[in-house]
Structures are given as structure tokens and as C-alpha cells.
Amino acid sequence: MKKQIVTSGASVISQKKNERLDAYLGSCVGITLVDRQANVGGLLHLLLAEATGMHVSFQPKSYASTGMPHFIKELIDAGASKERLEACVAGGALIGPLSDQDLSLDIGGRTAEVVQVYLDDQGIPITESETGGYSGRKMSLDLYHWNTTIEPTWQIERPSKSPFQTDVVFNIDEAIQRIKPIPQVALKVIRMIHRDDYTIKEVGSEIRQDQVISGRVLNLCNSTAMGLKTVVDSIDRALILIGEKRLLKLVVTASVKSLFPQSSQGYSLCKGGIFQHAIGTALIAQELAVFTKKAAPDIAYTAGLLHDIGKIPLDQVMAGNTPFFYRYMQENCGDFCEAEKLKFGIDHTEAGMRLGNLWTLPNNLINVIANHHFPETATEDQELVTIVHLADLLMSKFQSHHELEQIDTEKLSERLNRLGLNSDHLPILIDLIPKNIFQSTAMPI
Ligand SMILES: [Fe+2]
Ligand SMILES: [Fe+2]
Numbered sequence: 001m002k003k004q005i006v007t008s009g010a011s012v013i014s015q016k017k018n019e020r021l022d023a024y025l026g027s028c029v030g031i032t033l034v035d036r037q038a039n040v041g042g043l044l045h046l047l048l049a050e051a052t053g054m055h056v057s058f059q060p061k062s063y064a065s066t067g068m069p070h071f072i073k074e075l076i077d078a079g080a081s082k083e084r085l086e087a088c089v090a091g092g093a094l095i096g097p098l099s100d101q102d103l104s105l106d107i108g109g110r111t112a113e114v115v116q117v118y119l120d121d122q123g124i125p126i127t128e129s130e131t132g133g134y135s136g137r138k139m140s141l142d143l144y145h146w147n148t149t150i151e152p153t154w155q156i157e158r159p160s161k162s163p164f165q166t167d168v169v170f171n172i173d174e175a176i177q178r179i180k181p182i183p184q185v186a187l188k189v190i191r192m193i194h195r196d197d198y199t200i201k202e203v204g205s206e207i208r209q210d211q212v213i214s215g216r217v218l219n220l221c222n223s224t225a226m227g228l229k230t231v232v233d234s235i236d237r238a239l240i241l242i243g244e245k246r247l248l249k250l251v252v253t254a255s256v257k258s259l260f261p262q263s264s265q266g267y268s269l270c271k272g273g274i275f276q277h278a279i280g281t282a283l284i285a286q287e288l289a290v291f292t293k294k295a296a297p298d299i300a301y302t303a304g305l306l307h308d309i310g311k312i313p314l315d316q317v318m319a320g321n322t323p324f325f326y327r328y329m330q331e332n333c334g335d336f337c338e339a340e341k342l343k344f345g346i347d348h349t350e351a352g353m354r355l356g357n358l359w360t361l362p363n364n365l366i367n368v369i370a371n372h373h374f375p376e377t378a379t380e381d382q383e384l385v386t387i388v389h390l391a392d393l394l395m396s397k398f399q400s401h402h403e404l405e406q407i408d409t410e411k412l413s414e415r416l417n418r419l420g421l422n423s424d425h426l427p428i429l430i431d432l433i434p435k436n437i438f439q440s441t442a443m444p445i
Contacts, residue, residue, distance in 0.1 A: 025091030026400030027108035186255030310352025
């Protein structure tokens with residue numbers, strides 16, 4: 001059966017066909033509505049209860065208050081009758097190790113509540129509801145039989161039959177030696193972003209020196225996600241059309257992509273999940289840097305992109321050990337890095353630091369890689385580290401289906417304070433998440 005993923009802030013409406021709609025829900029809320037008689041139904045994937053007024057471009061389907069009326073209207077336009085609609089609601093979980101703040105804010109719970117009240121007001125019965133709780137869910141709508149299924153993500157992605165390795169003999173130095181070196185052009189471009197005094201001519205000549213990367217960058221420029229109306233056939237043309245700042249970020253992204261494993265094993269919960277997590281964190285970090293004015297947006301982007309590079313050498317050994325991590329996180333509600341140290345003798349922040357040193361990355365990037373789980377341990381650039389930490393947190397709560405890692409929110413208040421923010425800003429930060437980043441072809445940098 002063909003499957004279509006409904007990303008956050010989007011809905012899909014369909015007539016009867018042999019296809020399935022899937023939504024991966026962490027703190028987000030999913031709703032299916034079907035009219036069995038008219039053979040029309042759909043799935044809506046909401047991010048928040050209501051808009052905060054700070055969105056870069058208002059997307060009504062991201063919020064329960066505007067998304068629900070919109071969704072019902074689209075169903076009626078497609079031939080459904082409101083009187084015959086049946087609803088299922090899922091998601092709104094509290095993901096990861098929790099703090100009191102999580103419990104009191106309960107952002108997902110608020111979204112689910114607005115949905116339930118709205119459906120009630122409209123007289124639409126809810127035939128199944130699985131909201132709240134502590135784990136992500138996958139919601140699926142079978143467009144042929146009009147059945148909705150709701151399953152915990154960890155059960156689907158990691159069947160309990162997976163082999164459980166008890167003794168891990170792991171040598172980080174050997175694992176790091178096996179990793180492909182980072183392309184030289186990527187390193188040069190990262191340094192240019194840090195220097196911020198490059199010329200367009202310099203940018204063009206650096207990129208042109210690596211034909212493989214140039215080819216990949218042109219492919220990205222011509223992808224539908226970039227939305228360019230003309231074909232980009234040279235780096236010079238790309239420089240004119242998208243400018244040197246975006247081009248530099250495209251080069252780093254294209255270079256790093258090949259280093260991340262593209263499977264759905266190890267840290268990834270879906271195909272290429274760790275890379276999607278990296279891009280999402282990069283884009284959110286960039287938005288947070290613009291919003292807080294506490295770091296240079298381009299440096300925040302690069303730091304977000306590279307923050308989890310330590311998972312690259314650990315990914316293979318993780319693939320055989322995920323049941324341990326699910327069990328550890330569920331039973332101990334503990335820190336993810338602690339679980340890595342227990343199993344592999346090293347966590348991904350330290351592995352990343354070693355890799356960053358080997359690649360001679362700039363010091364502030366190594367600092368982010370080493371301290372992104374506990375920004376207060378950073379001896380310098382605490383604001384940049386905190387920005388990446390928050391971006392990582394938003395990804396792990398609202399896009400929890402990309403990868404395994406969970407982030408602790410114990411010290412969230414003081415981390416927000418460091419950036420001049422408080423917990424009232426959280427819905428605004430969630431609203432700053434670029435809405436189109438999670439489509440598989442997205443590269444909106
Ligand atoms: Fe991490
Ligand atoms: Fe991360």
C-alpha cells in the first residue's frame with residue numbers, strides 16, 4: 001500500500017483509494033476525520049493550540065484554533081457532510097525526561113484540549129482518542145477502509161525481537177578512523193562563515209574547486225524546495241540567484257549529508273533520520289539566533305548542523321543496541337548521554353568533540369558539539385551553545401520521529417534566561433520552527 005507522510009502544519013484530504021496517510025506525533029496532535037458514506041477523509045497534523053503572532057509566515061493549519069475549521073471546510077468542499085464526520089485524536093505527549101515546567105506548560109495537552117472542545121462544539125463524535133502520555137505515536141489513516149490506527153512509535157520502529165547485545169566491545173578510535181574525512185571545501189567554507197569577511201569571488205572559486213560538491217550544490221539549487229524559477233547551471237549563476245550567504249550554507253549542508261548514515265537503523269528512526277534531525281536543528285538554531293540576537297545566524301546554522309556529529313562513529317554500534325536504550329530511558333527516565341556512556345564507554349558529545357578536533361573545526365563549533373546537552377558546562381560561547389541546545393530540544397519534542405535522542409528539560413528556565421527569555425516565550429519559539437522543513441525534499445536555507 002502506498003504511504004504518504006503528513007508533516008506538522010499540514011493536512012491531506014482524499015477520496016477512497018488504496019493508500020495510507022501517516023503522521024508521526026510527539027508533542028504535536030493528529031486528527032483524522034472521515035465520512036464513510038461519502039468516502040472522503042483526511043488527516044491534520046497540528047503543532048500548537050493557537051498562533052502566537054510571532055510566526056514568520058502564518059500557516060493556519062499549524063494551530064488547532066485555525067486549523068480545525070479549515071480542515072472541516074476542506075472536507076465539506078470535497079463532498080463530506082459535517083453530520084456524518086467521525087474523528088480520532090492522537091498525540092500531545094510529554095516527550096523525553098521531564099521537568100516540572102514541562103508538566104505545567106503541557107503544550108501538547110493544550111492543543112489536544114482545544115481540538116476536543118472544538119469537535120464537541122461542532123457535534124462531531126470522537127471514536128478513538130489517545131492523547132497525553134510519555135511516548136511518541138504514529139497515527140495512520142487507511143484511505144480504503146477508513147480505519148485509523150494509533151501506535152507507540154518505539155514499538156513500530158524497534159520490534160522487541162531485535163537482537164539484544166549485552167556486551168559491547170567498542171573502540172571509538174577505530175570507529176572514528178573508519179569515517180570518511182570531511183570534504184576540504186566544507187572546512188574552508190565553515191571558516192569563511194566564521195570570518196565573515198569573504199568576497200563573492202573567493203566563495204565562487206572555493207566551491208568550484210570541488211566538482212562533486214559543486215554538482216550536489218547545483219542539484220540542491222534546482223530542487224523544488226528551493227523554489228527558484230530558473231535553472232541554475234553554474235556556481236556563478238547560483239551566487240547571483242541565491243546570494244553568497246545561502247550558498248555557503250548549501251555547500252556545508254551538501255558536504256555533511258554524505259557523512260551521515262542514510263539508513264533507518266542506529267540513531268535514526270526513519271530513513272536518514274539523523275541528517276533530518278541535523279537540518280531541523282540547524283534551521284531552528286538560525287531562527288533562534290535571529291529572534292534572540294545572541295549569536296550570528298549563519299554560525300548558529302552551522303553549529304546546529306554539526307551538533308550531533310558524534311553519532312556518526314557510534315551509529316553502527318547503536319544499531320545493535322537500541323532495545324537497551326528504550327528500556328533505559330523508559331525505566332530510568334535518565335539522561336541519554338549517561339545511557340551511551342554505560343553501553344559504549346563514551347557518549348556522542350565526547351565522540352563528536354574528538355571528531356571535531358580531528359577535522360580541525362573552529363573552536364566554538366567544537367564547544368557546541370561537546371556541551372549541547374548541558375550548555376552550562378561550556379566555558380565559552382554559552383549563548384551559542386544554549387541556542388543549539390534549545391533548537392535540539394524543540395526538534396526532540398516536536399519532531400520526535402527522526403531520531404532516538406531525548407533531551408532533558410530540568411534546567412530549561414535558567415537556559416531560557418541566559419538568552420533573555422522565559423517560559424512564556426516557549427510557544428513563540430515553537431511557532432518559530434520553519435513550517436516546511438520536514439518535507440523530505442526540504443532545503444529551505
Ligand atoms: Fe545530542
Ligand atoms: Fe540532537
